[in-house]
Amino acid sequence: MEFAIELEASLREFASSGSVEVRENGGRLAPLAGLSWEVRGVGEKPLLHIWSEKCNLTRRVLAITDHSDDRLALAVERFGRAKPDRLEFIRLDFERPARQLNREEFCARLKQVLAQQFPDETVVSLSVSADLEHSISGNYARALLRRGSIHTPLLAVPHGESADTAANSLTFALLLLERTRHSSLRGTISGLRLILPKNAIRGIAQRVAALDPSIGIELYELDPTLDTLEKIDPRQAGNLDTWLVPHRESEALLDRARPALGPLVAMVPPMTLTVHPAHQSREVWLRFRGLPVARWDDGRVYFGISDASQELTPSSLPALKKLLNNLETHRHPLASDARHALYRAQPERWLESIVRADVTRIDALLDPRFVYAQVFADAGGEHGILDLLTVTHTGRLAIIELKASEHIQLPLQAADYWVRIRRHAEQRDFHRYGYFPGVELQPAPPLVYLVAPALRFHPTTGVLLRYFNSDLEVVRVGLAESWRCGIRVVMRQ
Secondary structure, eight states: OOHHHHHHHHHHHHHTSSOEEEEETTEEEEEGGGOEEEEEOOSSSOEEEEEOSSOEEEEEEEEEEEEOSSEEEEEEEOTTOSSOEEEEEEEOSSOOOHHHHHHHHHHHHHHHHHHHHOTTSEEEEEEOSOBGGGTBOTTSEEEEEEETTEEEEEEEOOTTOOHHHHHTHHHHHHHHHHHHHTSOOOSEEOOEEEEEETTOHHHHHHHHTTBOGGGOEEEEEEETTTTEEEEEOHHHHOOOOOOBOOHHHHHHHHHHHHHHHHHHHTTSOTTSEEEEEETTTTEEEEEETTEEEEEEETTEEEEOSSSOOEEOOTTTHHHHHHHHHHHHHHSSTTOSOTTSHHHHSOHHHHHHHHHHHOGGGTOTTEEEEEEEEOOBGGGOGGGSOOOEEEEETTSOEEEEEEOSSOOTTHHHHHHHHHHHHHHHHHTTHHHHTTOSTTOOOOSSOOEEEEEEEGGGSOTTHHHHHTTBOTTOEEEEEEEOTTGGGOOOEEEEO
């Protein structure tokens, strides 16, 4: 059968088979029902013309690369492109999720904004689908712009996405840059653009300060009402206000709570229950191998696994003892059931409790006398970040970022913390707030230790670290999988 006739028959069959949408290179164009189309020409490369009030494209069809029950995929070429594109007709058996539709509509609007903002550049590609091979999330729109032989990758956060999606965008922008640099593109890869919603740029701008300035990162804020971009200078936008928790106040809070909590700590083996002041709420928490189980609040003690809401009284003391016995059975390094909920709960807190007990197991250079957690006032309570701050024997600040499982955001989270700690060190805030008494802190930038089980570092960790500022010195410390039984370092990079 002549290819043009086969193509037209395939398209007619798909057009008559229910809800179908058209995609090009992964990006959604429109539902097929709202389009007109025709196949023109004969021979091996017929022309396919698709049009509507909002869409008009003509492609020369090279081949049908996939023809299944739910997909018709065509290899097509268009003027000025050396490599074939992919045009797909996808049969939809269900209503598309509103979130996905929002992202695809954002993609279409973004294309118009980019054409207006960068008139001298061509949008080579634009997609909102995930790229699992390169660990790039589908929460973002990504594009490649070209001016002459210069290519610039771009990542944008669609409107309506969560605050975490915006906060994590820099990680995926760097992975997009890495992917672009290692593609088969001819020409120069220059810079990296990141487009964020309004009011989401300050945290990202701060993290940019931890990166190599030669990357050439450009930050833009998108106004959803006017569909305009405003370029933001990260040096002006990245100064977040952070406050250190006064260490003397934390110690005073612990002194008040110790008479009530001391007898509870004595019920279990040493170092099993540890005390943790929560500056903002003025509470002190007890953690059983990292798991919160009790809290002191203005003279009263409450206990419980989920919310610590049962008040400790003489009549409820047996219930507390039963809880502690249950924890000692199931949240023990040698517990028989490693799948039990109490064993698996909050593994990073458990790892933190082991590291805090002796930081020299991470590096003998560290001073075990000074290990602080949650030093920022805006990171207090049980939902604070898990970084630890300590110091070397020679007075250099050291940050320990802990993860018990694979986490793609580990490097950039550590970088964010490093920027804040460095700023407070330059302002000499640590001595002012009672930290590291008797230690003369070095002016050198803080060290960063990334600590995780050796097999649990995300594959992109090394890639992301290559984009860090040369002042940010990172040591990767890989632990044996049996870390609950004690810290054993099996890798150091």
